[in-house]
Amino acid sequence: MQRWTRTQLRLFAALLLWGLSASVLAITPEALFEQVSGQARDLAESPYEEPKFSGELPQQLAELSYDQYRQIRYRKDRAIWRNQGLFQVELFHPGFLYKKPVAIHLVEGEEIKELPFDSSRFSYDDQVASLADQDLGKLGYTGFRLHYPLNQADTADEFAVFLGASYFRLVGRGNSYGMSARGLAINTGLPQGEEFPSFKEFWLVRPQPDADHMTIIALLDSPSLSGAYRFDITPGQSTEIVTEARLFARKDVQKLGIAPLTSMFLHGEMGRHQQDDYRPRVHDSSGLLMATSTGEWTWRVLDNPETLQITSLQDTSPKGFGLVQRPRAFDAYLDMEGRYEKRPSQWVEMQGDWGEGRVELVEIPSDSEANDNITAYWVPKTPLLAGESRTYRYRTYTFASAPENDSLAKVVRSRQGLAGNGHHDTPPDSNIRQFIVDFRGKDLDGLDPSQPVKAALTTSSGKISHAVVTALPDGKTWRASFRLEPESGSPADMRLTLNLRGRPLSETWNAIWNDNEL
Numbered sequence: 379m380q381r382w383t384r385t386q387l388r389l390f391a392a393l394l395l396w397g398l399s400a401s402v403l404a405i406t407p408e409a410l411f412e413q414v415s416g417q418a419r420d421l422a423e424s425p426y427e428e429p430k431f432s433g434e435l436p437q438q439l440a441e442l443s444y445d446q447y448r449q450i451r452y453r454k455d456r457a458i459w460r461n462q463g464l465f466q467v468e469l470f471h472p473g474f475l476y477k478k479p480v481a482i483h484l485v486e487g488e489e490i491k492e493l494p495f496d497s498s499r500f501s502y503d504d505q506v507a508s509l510a511d512q513d514l515g516k517l518g519y520t521g522f523r524l525h526y527p528l529n530q531a532d533t534a535d536e537f538a539v540f541l542g543a544s545y546f547r548l549v550g551r552g553n554s555y556g557m558s559a560r561g562l563a564i565n566t567g568l569p570q571g572e573e574f575p576s577f578k579e580f581w582l583v584r585p586q587p588d589a590d591h592m593t594i595i596a597l598l599d600s601p602s603l604s605g606a607y608r609f610d611i612t613p614g615q616s617t618e619i620v621t622e623a624r625l626f627a628r629k630d631v632q633k634l635g636i637a638p639l640t641s642m643f644l645h646g647e648m649g650r651h652q653q654d655d656y657r658p659r660v661h662d663s664s665g666l667l668m669a670t671s672t673g674e675w676t677w678r679v680l681d682n683p684e685t686l687q688i689t690s691l692q693d694t695s696p697k698g699f700g701l702v703q704r705p706r707a708f709d710a711y712l713d714m715e716g717r718y719e720k721r722p723s724q725w726v727e728m729q730g731d732w733g734e735g736r737v738e739l740v741e742i743p744s745d746s747e748a749n750d751n752i753t754a755y756w757v758p759k760t761p762l763l764a765g766e767s768r769t770y771r772y773r774t775y776t777f778a779s780a781p782e783n784d785s786l787a788k789v790v791r792s793r794q795g796l797a798g799n800g801h802h803d804t805p806p807d808s809n810i811r812q813f814i815v816d817f818r819g820k821d822l823d824g825l826d827p828s829q830p831v832k833a834a835l836t837t838s839s840g841k842i843s844h845a846v847v848t849a850l851p852d853g854k855t856w857r858a859s860f861r862l863e864p865e866s867g868s869p870a871d872m873r874l875t876l877n878l879r880g881r882p883l884s885e886t887w888n889a890i891w892n893d894n895e896l
Contacts, residue, residue: 404487407583407593407608414581414595414606415624421604422626429478429578433516438509439473447474449503456499457525458484463587466534470521470541471500479518481579490581495519526613537613543574544598549722550776551615556662556721557701559774561598561607561623563635563755567688567740575600603627618775624767631762635755636770637726639701643680644747648792648889657712660747662721664704666739666754669697675885677789680752683741689890690736699737700725701754704779705790722776729771734759787876787884790855791816797861809893814859817876817884822856831878833858838871840864847876864893
């Protein structure tokens with residue numbers, strides 16, 4: 379006799395209420411999302427329970443190193459939906475950092491079936507070969523990855539991974555993995571510590587054999603709230619997910635971070651110190667880009683600060699924000715292993731009215747490129763209180779150096795150094811910094827050097843001088859240069875835009891300089 383899950387029973391009851399037969403109808407993503415939303419609402423009304431495996435996680439799995447975990451490999455011939463359409467699914471084994479179970483269901487026509495853990499889906503090689511002889515049947519999976527003929531018609535390439543808390547990663551055509559997205563961020567950067575919600579259950583809706591997109595429904599839970607997520611995923615040159623998130627608060631949430639993006643920045647072109655590294659740049663993202671409700675595009679240069687740095691960009695219903703990887707050439711990184719020029723950028727496009735709030739950027743000091751030390755997300759002005767619910771809809775997608783509808787010249791280079799060129803008898807003042815910001819593209823293309831391009835330049839502290847705008851010899855790039863005399867102990871929040879007769883030609887360059895980090 380078939381055992382029914384709670385979600386199946388909810389669906390069956392709903393269909394009976396509609397006067398329909400559950401045995402002859404396919405389960406639609408819409409109906410399933412409604413039922414998982416009800417499950418999330420019920421969860422928020424009960425005490426939080428930490429997800430655990432039904433059996434104890436063997437010590438050997440719990441103590442696996444990164445390299446050992448990689449020796450557990452999913453068998454390609456056991457891929458779900460293999461040779462049955464364009465999409466395939468592979469599963470992740472517990473161990474290493476991944477010690478929370480995730481229930482995974484397949485939605486196929488009129489049937490929902492949970493995938494029980496099956497160790498025969500995996501090969502255990504080298505240092506973990508002994509696991510093949512252990513009874514692991516009481517364990518569960520910890521995530522999954524999706525495959526699709528993204529680059530070549532006869533190869534199912536991996537293009538999305540859901541693994542660990544509420545993290546997921548996307549790549550478009552020709553990309554390699556870099557930054558991550560998350561379902562939700564809670565209390566990031568606050569003294570009491572961050573809370574990490576987790577996806578505890580997934581429903582993978584099987585697409586038609588020739589479909590170019592698929593739907594995933596997810597149940598999220600944490601001590602503060604629960605939520606239901608619908609992801610409509612389309613892989614391609616730009617891989618995109620249209621997301622609907624319904625959140626139900628179990629208790630008051632001090633800081634709610636919507637559509638979080640997480641990345642790594644070790645050092646780059648505006649570094650304060652000479653790096654002991656042959657590579658000129660090491661980062662998954664070089665800047666935060668925000669399209670405001672007024673049409674301004676703000677480019678915030680990323681930093682690896684000496685101390686925790688949190689920046690807020692206030693707005694009402696902005697058009698979008700994202701973490702961006704510039705430049706896109708190998709010569710800018712010189713890393714044959716990391717191939718940072720192939721790391722994707724990712725954009726979040728709000729849908730509907732998100733109201734007042736801020737895009738918050740958190741930059742955490744880091745001495746390793748293995749650490750994700752950058753995160754950005756939307757924080758609504760109105761806090762989410764216990765018993766309340768909210769729905770957010772947005773589209774997120776991968777891209778190269780510029781998202782859709784970016785119609786202004788871009789920042790292509792930012793540099794800083796000691797002011798003065800060494801041609802004077804008096805040594806330059808070490809406190810005064812020289813900045814250069816180079817712009818290229820859009821309305822700057824073909825602009826004659828005689829045109830009166832000006833810099834609109836401001837700083838929150840310190841003194842600006844020697845501001846000059848010049849067309850560079852390549853005939854396509856314009857440089858804004860200036861000097862900053864910082865105010866001791868006060869960070870300088872600088873903003874710079876190129877204008878022609880009062881009309882903006884470029885995105886707004888934004889950077890923060892702390893004189894105590896020299």
